[in-house]
Amino acid sequence: MLNIADTLHRWCREQRPFALATIIGVSGSAPLPAGTSVAVDEDGTVVGSISGGCVEGQVYELCRQILHDQEAPRRAWFGYSDEDAFAVGLTCGGELDVLVQRIDPTAQPHLTRALSEAAGGRTAAVAQVVDGPANLLGGLVTLHGDGRMSGTDLDADTSRAVAEQAAALLRAGRTARSTLGGDAATCPERLTFLVHVAATRPRLLVFGAIDFAAALSEAGRFLGYHVTVCDARPVFATPARFPHAHEIVADWPHRYLRRTAVDERTAICVLTHDAKFDIPLLRLALDLPVGYIGAMGSRRTHTERLRLLREAGLTEEQLTRLRSPIGLDLGARTPEETAVSIAAEIIACTNSATGRPLSRTTGPIHRPAQPAGFPHPGPRFPAETRSRRGAAYTRTLQP
Structure with a gap:
């Protein structure tokens, strides 16, 4: 909604x-x-x-x-x-x-408050009961960005149980289904609810004020990221050079990263390919709970970079998180093509996809979105409807 x-x-x-x-x-x-x-x-x-x-x-x-x-x-x-x-x-x-x-709306004023938060670009969530007892179907529980419940159509105990699970999904920043109940500790009747999440924009941190960063910042903004470009050289880190970035920072990359907020939706792209910037930055980045870390450079640069990071104490498990050379193999050469290559890898990584051509894969094209740490329960269609694919039909299911 x-x-x-x-x-x-x-x-x-x-x-x-x-x-x-x-x-x-x-x-x-x-x-x-x-x-x-x-x-x-x-x-x-x-x-x-x-x-x-x-x-x-x-x-x-x-x-x-x-x-x-x-x-x-x-x-x-x-x-x-x-x-x-x-x-x-x-x-x-x-x-x-x-x-x-x-x-x-007169009977559900709490929904108005949640919609106001979402419409204003602030974090909010609405948990909607989508399966369970007929008298609870469609019931709504609303939450603020801090996970605090602001209103509900359900009884107090059920609302608290729903809000607890919904708050976790809200922190993950993704809309998803969840189920609770069937036991006295939560809710005596089993409920499935869909948590609608309006989250703040995920962050794209681009380090290195170069032409590739300018193209990537434009692509990142187009994809809905809040884009920051950071470089230690003030003469290059200017709004005029990066008109599509939301924020321009003139500071040493690792120093800025240490003081800025990140989460599992954050993508970090290191485009400096200069060891004095890369190594301190990647030492810190590879120890943070971010969703994507990529670094630009040739394969020779990558090999040397790995050697320096090992000497700096990083483990092999940490190094496996590093995507380098950055981007998918699209044959990209120009800054704009490279930005598409990097953006495509970020999308694939975010959705746990292969990055292969769809013509070379099988199965559904559209996969359910999966918040980090939260398995997607998937739709629960009746068995008789699943077996009838190939017939023309539209069914209405009563609760």
Whole structure:
């Protein structure tokens, strides 16, 4: 739902009821991930998309029905049709599990606060019950960036249990599903909930004020990173040379890295290929819980760099985290091509992907996003629907 937080926040401020259809499970090659929503208000105004167009009409009508009749939340399932690729279904071959529910802002003021945080670019999360007892389906628990619960549709004990797991996913910065319950210690009834996370931008730290850094900072900004360019030479580290960076720092790289905030979503790119900068910086970087560390240089430079890092006391396990020479093998030569190569490796590393051509791989094209340390539980489609792929169908599942 946070993909349309701006509009939903405005509707909530205006106390305008709306129907919200959210992807709660994805299987196969679906165009959009779990957590993506479309909403329809009482005037028929629609915002968002959950399929790139192929099932929007069906979802729209279901939203209008639930909103008009004030029905309880309902799950709908959409699958692929081999017999008629233009029938209602996902022509891309994917399968979607969708939860449709009516939202009344006057009865759920805590949602307005969470949407305000998300729309303002601040960290927030909304945990949405997507499977469990009928009376809890669609229930919402909202959290602030510090993990503090700000409102809930559930009872106190269940809310605390949901908030505890949701806070961990919020810290990881990714939308994902989680399950709890089935025991007296948490919740007596088993619940599955989807945690919608609006996180601050991940960081891209680029060290070395060179032409390659300028191209990489532009690519990083395009990908949604908060980009910092750092160089010890003030004459080169200027806003004029790096107009796409959010922050320009003139300082020794390792000194800046020691005092700046990083997390598992941070990508560090060392483009200086100068040992007096690289070695102190990489000694520190390889001991930090960041998601990506890459260093530019030839294979000869890399071999010498590894020798110096070993002499500095780094272990082989730490050195395996270093991506050098940096980037994927695209035959890149220009700064712009090299930036694409590096950006592609960061994307592949972030998503635990191979970086191989899709034409040389098998299986689903779109993989579920996996927050660091949190396995993705995946969609839970009924067995009878999974066995019927190849038939044209759209099923509505009652809770």
